[in-house]
Amino acid sequence: MRAPLGSLVLRAPAKVNLLLKVTGRRADGYHTIESLMQKVSLYDRLELRLVEQWGVRLRCPGSELAEDESNLVFQAARLFLDRGTSSATAVAPGVEITLEKRIPVAAGLGGGSSDAAATLAGLNRLHGGLFSAEELAAMGLQLGADVPFFLATSGACWASGIGELLTPVETVLGVVFVLVNPGVSVSTKWVYDTFSLTGKGKGINLTNSRIELLRQRWGNRVAGQLPAGTDLENDLQQVTAGRYAEVGRIRQELVGLGASVALMSGSGPTVFGVFTDRQQAERCCQVLKERYSATFLAEAVDFDGLAAEDTDTGMQ
Structure with missing residues (x-):
């Protein structure tokens, strides 16, 4: 049975890197890092609406962002629908997405990754939790190294690998x-x-x-x-x-x-x-x-x- 054609509005947060150390470079060209990432209350706004018409339709009013497959939000929606179509539970044929940007683009704040994560998480909610958290994170990693962090349920994480290996830590308070x-x-x-x-x-x-030593030092400071x-x-x-x-x-x-x-x-x-x-x-x-x-x-x-x-x- 297919999920009801519902809608959902989400706020996707920005992040700051309180610590970012480059630890090496893999053979495939990706850099490995150690980073302490904290989500902050600067948000983009996304509205997702499941529709009968097949495909993804994306609008980005008030911005110069592309509204086609070059946009990470479009890619995230397409990935979810394609993956859902091959599952035992039927998904909606299509989705209409309106993205209202407030987080600056290409700014080091993770706005595009956060928007992609919100798209995956929102579609999953609208489909009754079709995919597990681990499955969503794996999908997110296909879109970008920071996407799994924005899918994580904690406000702050220590990230390693290319940014996808996450250890939840206490959120920074009092600042x-x-x-x-x-x-x-x-x-x-x-x-x-x-x-x-x-x-x-x-x-x-x-x-x-x-x-x-870095982890211990920051663990003591951030608590x-x-x-x-x-x-x-x-x-x-x-x-x-x-x-x-x-x-x-x-x-x-x-x-x-x-x-x-x-x-x-x-x-x-x-x-x-x-x-x-x-x-x-x-x-x-x-x-x-x-x-x-x-x-x-x-x-x-x-x-x-x-x-x-x-x-x-x-x-x-």
Whole structure:
């Protein structure tokens, strides 16, 4: 029996990398990492509606995003429907998706991966939990290394491998993030490839003992609250900041406006500042928003982040 033709609205969160260390490069060209990733309350909004018409129809109003198979959301929906069609339980013939973007694109905040994860999770909910969490994560990995993280039920994870090996950790509490995007798009592939060149011969591979020390250190710091002055690390920051001087300037400005520490997220160029005083964070956000329109105030998300705004699972 096929699932009812229902609809679902989801909020897909952004993420920040509190720690990102490049540990090596595999034979297939993918880089291995050790990273502490935290979901934050900056969201894209997706509406999914199952329909009788076959196929995927995607709309991205107010943005310049592609609405075809080059979009990761389109790919996620197509993958789910194709996989579902081959299962014992029939799936809806098609889906209409409206994606409203708020997370900057190509910004180091994982917006595209989060949207893909929300699409997979949303379609799974609409089909009554057709696939297990492990099956969804495997599908997500086909779309991108960060997708399994956004499918995870925890707000924060230690990620290793290419980002797909996840260990849930405690969510960072007691801090507010100010996210600042300078308005340029950065290719993740370019950043990693450039890092490989600049890091050549410098021993980017970390020993297992060093990795364990990093995990222990961060495990102690993140339990409950991230203390002011905590050293954050991102190996990729040197690459992106080398081309885009705004990254360094924004970091300095965030600290000057009260952030205890500031760091680039992912492959950038978005920079986030960590504040323990919300009012100070709000003032900082107001000041920087005058020059950088993509400036946001956010808090850590202490759950999977894929919050449903409303549902309609009745027959159409």
